[in-house]
Amino acid sequence: SNWSVGVPAADVTALNDGTSTISVTVTTAAGNSGSATHDINVDSSVASISFDAISTDNVLNAAEKGQDLILSGTSTGLTAGTTVTVMLNGTAYTATTDATGNWSLTVPAADLATLGEADYTLTASATNSTGNSTSTTANLLVDAAAPVITINTLAVDDILNATEAQADLVINGMTTAQAGQTVTVTVGGINYTAQVQADGSWSITVPASAVSVLTDGNTVITASVSDIAGNPATASHNLTVDTAAPVVTINTVAGDDILNTTEHGQAQVISGSATNAAPGDSVTVTINGNSYTTVIDANGNWSVGVPAADVTALQDGTSTISVTVTTAAGNSGSATHDVNVDATAPTLAFDAISTDNVLNAAEKGQDLILSGTSTGLTAGTTVTVMLNGTAYTAVTDASGNWSLTVPAADLAGLGEADYTVSASATNSTGNSTSTTANLLVDAAAPVITINTLAVDDILNATEAQADLVINGMTTAQAGQTVTVTVGGINYTAQVQADGSWSITVPASAVSVLTDGNTVITASVSDIAGNPATASHNLTVDTAAPVV
Template structure:
């Protein structure tokens, strides 16, 4: 019925008859310019579109139907050669390609051309793809691209399922690649470039326990050659698999004291679960510390001694649990840090100052001391009670004169402790007491009437009084003052006329002074004032003395006269008249 290479004799006769039609008749016919419908084979070439080795020695057939085009020519073209057939009067066509055309072809995907040409010369071509896989020495080679970029699927990624892709060789277009993950399987189709892609759904992932899997990818070529590769894939897609982070006490009392801040610091705890690729990081500022994790989930991290101070400075540590899939849980560890002791505060008042004199040492001394657990003073330990420290009289008497220093011992319940010296806590002046001497005043202790208009030097010495200490001399109701010099001596001058108010009789001239601690020194001499009869050294007397100079008479200037009373001050008791004194002092000062 069909001929692949020549035209039938019937067709030749039909053509000859057509050539004898008159031109007049031809001009009346309608010219057909509509191309025939494209051919669609009933089935792929070789039934499955692939010519395998066992099919390579057989003729290659394509068949179909073009019911509107009986008598049309069907041409099969491939690799530069063509084969022809004719659509029969029922509209069926059948084209054949000899197996020899495959010789020398490399395995792979090809296409041939099916062309239908109607009687009017219109034609339509159709490409038909097929594969040639006749080399039995080859087998598929499979590669798998990294899944999700890191071959690990996290909780967030598992919500949408996961795509797996790769390449395969020696596999026809639209052939299948099979993927198996745990007890879940799926398939992928191979495209014209050998690429394939498959998806495991969220339901697939949910059905698989978290862990590390070997994804199996298999392919079987048309010759029955099978290849399988394994690709490691980590699944951590269940939120309940993520660990909870717990902490052990950082120290025995969970408080970091000063000593502990100067040595390596170990932090530890437990993870409630372990996921593949589990890691734990401790972060403070820009510093990250990695913890070691054992098979039971116990973890620990060491902070070197030199970094502990900065590690604890913020008072908290951010801790992250990470896994191979990129899941992360975190929490904050609050650090209890006490590395300093309270400041020492002392409040002491010994008669308004911090000097302990002999009189004050006759009674216990109490003072307030804060921030000290034990005070050692002069070899004896004292424990503050409600902040108060009390030194007994015996303890005070046992202290040597001079500044008192004490050793303060401090500690707290967190293990901090230190010792500090409290210098100059107070000053003791109990044993080396000051003393004064008073030389016999007025030469013999007697103030005669003639002594009234003379000045008199009063002097003495001292022990244990510092230079500049004030010495007060009292006679009657008059008080005079002097200062102790660098050698411990003191002196003052009673000016002429200053004794005039003394009534005849016996008096006690007393001299007194006190040291910085308030210790009092004194000395006493008896002074007798002789009776001068009715002598009244009053304002009238002073007026007569002033008249001695006369109005307009210049008062001698001490400097001009070469006389400086300061040179006599404290040097002798030679006569020095009231008139001499009046040259140095305003008269009003004596009235």
């Protein structure tokens, strides 16, 4: 006979994991009983499974996509040997758990090659021996496309000229790598780094000290970056370093670099050449504020015509021609050339005589050099100088300068007066010129005196505790400096309009003067530099009588 009973779900749920025993007793109508037991195993625990990090960061870059990929993970509630099934892009891969629940499998590189640039969801599932199933997922981003990096034009035109080579060089560009990635730029064997900005831009600055040592020629600059997946990209950019300045030569003008009266009224050609320059490079010629432009010809030569009106406007003397050649790289080279215009009378001028046109006693006692300048006088022209009825001669040098010496013996005959010195000369074309200069002879030393001190030239105990006024008179000019020395300390005063002067010695310095005689000196020089000194005795008597 069969029997059956229903056990409510609540009672089944109350069973604990492990072995549960079922006991059954059957009793007949006669009262006889029979029993039996039966064990069942309760396994209500849930198995679990998880992925380890895939390729360390769950991102597959180009290098990782080109090799086999190991997928691994852990589990709980699965006995050793349980099959784990992993699905990737519609393909199933299997592994078995080991005694600790770990599992791993290999996805061939050939399968990975079919994966596009996308974010893939991997699933892993398994069923334990009691029929409990578990599954989990993991994301895998396939990012095998290399980023793009570019370098912008350098130094405006990809040419580094001499001026630019002395300044910082900014190198920048764009990249598709993610913001925050590091860009490494190599210039002249030195690496510089920058961070990718939110807009994909990057920028580094090469300091002037590193730019200046780049050698002329082609310099290859490289910039490299890796995206967040580790895919690298590199760009290179050529920078031409051209720091050689043109060397400019200016030919002789008008045959001898002198414009005479006839040439001064005619148009003139200014010409020359340049090295380190190419045909077509610009040439600017400037003279007397006027500029004329041309270009270098195929032979490296250049020339410009200066109209007669501009030549005629040149003043007598030296006119400087300035020529600047500028290359396509922006390097400039300049040269100057002097021409002498001799179309009118020459000129003469004195330099300052004895620095201030005043001869003091010391200067009167030594030889005197008279010198000056001239225009329109060729080298070797005689200049005649007259002083106090005596003639002295000099010759001009190549620059028109001249100098001569008046002996001290001649100067000794000069009295205290203002003398007119004249200079005259005649140039090679017969044009004469003359000029004058004044020379004041002031060889008399000034006089300086010191007034009575402390009423009676005696400093008593009371006076020694107060300021001490020291004053006097001098014949030196107003504004000259008087230096007074008291007890080894110098004090200064200015000569007033009436010739007086005054200084105050503070009480702190007066009080330390020792009893006895103190010599006070006052010195001054007049405007011509003649010195004078006076001394004055001051008796210091601070000892109180003992009564």
